[in-house]
Amino acid sequence: MNIEKSETTGCENYTAYLPAIGVEEGIRRLMNNKKLYFGLLKRFEGRQMANEIISNINDADFPSISKNAHKLKGVAANLELIELKNLASDIEGRAKMEVDCTDMVDALDKAVNTVTKLIETLLEGEDI
């Protein structure tokens, strides 16, 4: 993935990571501390969180689905992981209504894989 420098600001342009990751907004939210933002992305345990939700879905454990989807939603929101946040929000909403979420497992799995790969790319070469 090519990161281009903006012609006006000379700073990196991370628009290529959209719509999955809003890197620039994420950095801004962390007081423009890019190193900290990247450090938090590295720390993000998206795969683990997704696996837990998938397990809850398979068990039809709606309270746990809701709780863990809520948790993922909050973290994803703060890290500007936009698609994952939206998906977690949908899952949480359905779990609160005790609506079957099985059809969302694939989407969740795909979304977290995408984010994981994008984060790996983003952090390549970075001293984090």
Added chain:
Amino acid sequence: MSTEKIKILIVDDVDINRIILTEILADTYEIEQAADGNEAISILLGSTDKPHLLLLDIRMPGMDGFEVLQFMKSDPSLQRIPVIFISATDDERKGLSSGAVDYISKPFQPDIVKLRVANHIELSLYRERLEGLVEQKVNELISTKELFLETMANLIEYRSLESGSHVKRTKVLAKILVTQLLKTGRYEEELMSENRDMLINAMSLHDIGKIGIPDNILLKPGKLTPEEFKIIETHTVIGGEVIESLMAGSKNEIHIQAGEQDDYLKYCYDICRYHHEHWDGKGYPDGLSGTDIPLSARIAAVVDIYDALVSERCYKKAFTHEEALKILQESAGNHLDPEIVAALIEVNQMLK
């Protein structure tokens, strides 16, 4: 607003969330973190230096944010700490109605977080300063009232040609007696729950009702007739009525610590009205007996009688200290509370 030493406790089970908030706030405040509700409570209870504000997640394992807030509201040392809920849910209404001062949604917007935190800390500090000022003024007011009432009591004593130092001495005696009662475990539970300083100060007013007794009876050097004695007895009721009128007047004033003012006047009322009740029920005005007589009045009875016995009055000479003790011992169990008399006997050397 000075932000030195302003401490904020961030409570969220997700470390990334805590780190983000810390990053936003750490250059301005001292930050402490807790990973769940139980840890937050431990930190709050274990710290003498309480945080000025909590940023509290709602959905956490174990104790959730609402339960943490409910716990804080039930603890006097924690209930004034402002709490801002931080959450990705849409239960803002529930959050605010449960006692939180504000609600911050995720994702955090740094400028919004900073402004909300700063505003609430400023409000909290302002309220603290204001409450401190009010407390100071209330205490000054209480002191002024106590001084006024004590002065009135002194004037009344002078009117009956008794030395104004009787008022002071009854307070000193009461203090010695209360100390001995506590030391020996007598009426300990009751005394521990009382405001002992107020109880002692209220002794000054035990005979304020004498203001309503005519001079020809109050100052009569000879023996009183039964009818005159009946009039003298009314000084207890009159004293109680004077205090009641003060209580009614106090309710019209604004006190944040109205309870304290009410306590003092309650002691005054009990002492004024009941200090002539007898342990065996043969006293006046209401014929109360035993522990139905308020403790403050039972103490007042002993100190008043002792001091009256050892003082010269217009109608009698002063008894010696030993004679006075003998009379008190003979009165124990009929006129006077035997436990209080016993305590006085134990410290009688301090009374000379």
